[in-house]
Amino acid sequence: MRTFPTAFGLTPSQVRQVIRLAGMAPSLHNSQPWRFRITPHLIELHADPGRRLRAADPEDRELWLACGAALLNLRLALAHEGIRPVVSLLPPLGASTALAEVRSGGQGQPRPEEVRLHAAIPERHSHRQPFRDVPVATADRHLLARAAQEEGTWFHVVQPGQQGALEGLVHRANRVQMADNRFRAELAAWVGRGAGSTEGVPLAAAGPKPDPADQWVHRDFTAGQTERDPGTKFESHPLLVLLCTRTSDPAAELQAGQALQRLWLTATAQGLVASMISQVLEVRETREEVMDLLGGHATPQAMLRIGHGTTTAVAPRREPDDMVFDGVVEPHTGR
Ligand SMILES: Cc1cc2nc3c(=O)[nH]c(=O)nc-3n(C[C@H](O)[C@H](O)[C@H](O)COP(=O)(O)O)c2cc1C
Helix, strand or coil, rough: CCCCCCCCCCHHHHHHHHHHHHHHCCHHHHHCCCEEEEEEEEEEEEECCCHHHCCCCCCCCCCCCCHHHHHHHHHHHHHHEEEEEEECCCCCCCCCCCEEEEEEEEECCCCCEEEEHHHHHHHCCCCCCEECCCCCCCCHHHHHHHHHHHHHCCECCCCCCHHHHHHHHHHHHHHHHCCCCCHHHHHHHHHHCCCCCCCCCCHHHHCCCCCCCCCCCCCCCCCCCCCCCCCCCCCCCCEEEEEECCCCHHHHHHHHHHHHHHHHHHHHHCCEEEECCHHHCCCHHHHHHHHHHCCCEEEEEEEEEEEEECCCCCCCCHHHHHCCCCCCCCCCCCC
């Protein structure tokens, strides 16, 4: 194994651990579309253009969300190592093509909230199985709302009167995607990989095969390889939230990614579990209808289902050595 690059006076093994934790962020189909350039005084976050998902995410919106989520983990991991991170999003100077630059703002103990969220990083997973029919407590909802706000975003709780319309849109979006050969081929490439794979969604984490009668249609990660247990019944009232930003641009998406991760880690730290239901925001027409549903003033970036659940299988990750590079960088992806 080559020596890992160092930054901010940390040891190579500390920096490797920082990158490992950054890489535990969620990403579309577990594509892990990030990479890091490490210099003694700077860690740059870059998109990995080879990991774009052109059928599901043609505008790279979700790629930027995933990179934002990795950035939040990076911030927490540095804070844990005693480095106060200072982040510039989309640094404008020079020829940099980084999505974000992280510098040291000096040394200091992590704050209690950072300690809690840092501990939740390896515990956070996508829970695609049915949840228990237990509501999310009001105090927890407030904590989640605050987490979103702390990263400059907010979420809209889907109200009972909106559920019917939204359910219909999710089903429609799913049908559009599954009728698209390119989308299906891309999805197939990321699911059901062998035991040694370090990316993609393993069958064990896939959740039940979706049924057209399900209230909320989940993405089908079963690759046609597992049958649904006939007794499967999803919870009747999940907490569904739409994470929103004011604008729709790469900076907003990086912001939303950090908020998504802070929200999800906060839920994890509170003993809650979550999964994402994204089809409706990936298909342009249904996404526009969701915007209308929200009154036209918000950009919905992510939809999460949050509740109480049991343990789930873990999706694998690449090694930190695979996520760092020191070469010349290509321009920003597609935007
Ligand atoms: C932008 C984005 C969209 C996602 N959309 C979905 C989705 O529609 N359905 C789903 O089950 N998981 C979705 N996920 C979750 C990823 O599949 C998951 O993060 C990845 O497989 C890694 O697994 P983990 O979350 O358990 O670490 C999404 C994640 C991100 C960041």
